[in-house]
Amino acid sequence: MALIRPDNALEQTWIQKCCCRFMCKGPIPRHVAFIMDGNRRFAAKKHVERIEGHTRGFDKLAEVLKWCQDLGVEEVTVFAFSAENFKRSKEEVESLMELARHKLALIMQERDQLKANGVKIRVIGELKQLPEDIQNMAQEVMSITKDHARCCLNVCFAYTSRHEMVQAMKDISLRLRNGTLQEDQITDDLFGKTLQIPSVDLAIRTSGEIRLSDFLMWQCSEACLEFTDALWPEFSIWNFYAAILKYQYFIAAKKS
């Protein structure tokens, strides 16, 4: 299934449209991050193969992107694969890589829709740990969408927040070494800007887990957190709207 769906492919019911319009009256997060957890538990629950759970998870991502687009969310970051996930069984890691290959190829075929919708895609993480062909495909997807500016999808693949922070420290030290940065310029703000992903407004984790598992730790330090019991493939528009409402309360509480 495609990542970018045509408008008529995910037609909302009138009540969903109404809710969407009501939501837009309040503050909308600029950047939403998702930990797409629960694909394997979904597969076990439905008595299907694990890979089927992951495939359904990707389909859900396409749906969620459409909901975000309708609300006017400018940037979405998803935790697709943690560097820690390489510890899983060889078969599962291989099937996940195969799924990534297939989906990246599909995204490349969608370049016209991506251009029409202005979607920029960035694949972020320790890409060197991935098979070479996937690294090349990821680079190509990033290069064909780099000039799109309406919204941005960051896919964290082979990612951990600690690695990202260490890489930022290395980048800062290189700038110190070549003289483009002075010691007193190393601030909270500079460190945040050196990271690859900007700060998050709303972080959502599915499947009832209540931790961030090394995902965007710096970026989420002021974000509104939402943990929902729904498994990722079962995450519904109502779960999403509930998270947005919580964000609106969060902003109201911040102002008060």
Place this chain on the structure above:
Amino acid sequence: MFLRQTTMNEWNILLRKTVRNGLTQAESFLFALLRIFIYVVQNVLKLRRIHVVGYFNSIRPFRQIADVSSIAEDAQRLPKVPKHLLLLIDEKNNDHESITNMIVWSFMMGVTNVTIADKKGCLENDLGTIETNFRERCKNPSLQLCSKCVFRLAGKVTDSSVHNVIITSPKTSRQHFLTSVKKTCLQMQRNDALQETLNPDAFSGILDTGKGNISDPCLLIVFGQRFTFHGFDPWSLRLTEITTLPSHCGLSYDSFISAFRKYAKCEQRWGV
């Protein structure tokens, strides 16, 4: 004829504008209604929770405070207890009585380190008061176990005890992290080998030197209306289980222990 048509057109435009404005206002009104509805539902849910607690009163009374034996019983029923508890308070006032209660309950449950951080940073000035309150409570013979507890501000390394209470604020913890970042960047600038070899474990080692061998928090309880980290040091919270309670003021034992029950249900999979 022409004049009449113009007037009709103006009327049409005016009518459309009025309808559009009316719709926008109706939407705002409905949005406000929706928010009120959700607010009411949330409070009804809270009331229902109280009702449920009332239902269980027949089995076990709701406990505002608890004695040592019932805390020990609760601890035995839980499959796991956090070794390091982080309490993050974002409220107008700090209730010292409740804070002392939470420290005592935590130690009785089997927690060894309690870190308390308040958004405003006021608790850092109240370290002495919190310690005095706690020592006063430890005069009770059943609480002798925790009397050797060490109270300190974050970053002030002293000899760690079996039980430690660390007082900090999100700002202080973040500043400590940034100081380590700056130090590491400067070291890397001078040392090529470090630039190549630095990894998350190595940086954790640099950070831990200021912590006195206290591990990262296992459970974080956020008190207040906003469920967020409030800018707390991001490095130490990567695997921390996070939960929230509306307020720490006048907190009951049963509400506090609900966070421990939630933690006990969590399963760490370490990526597998």
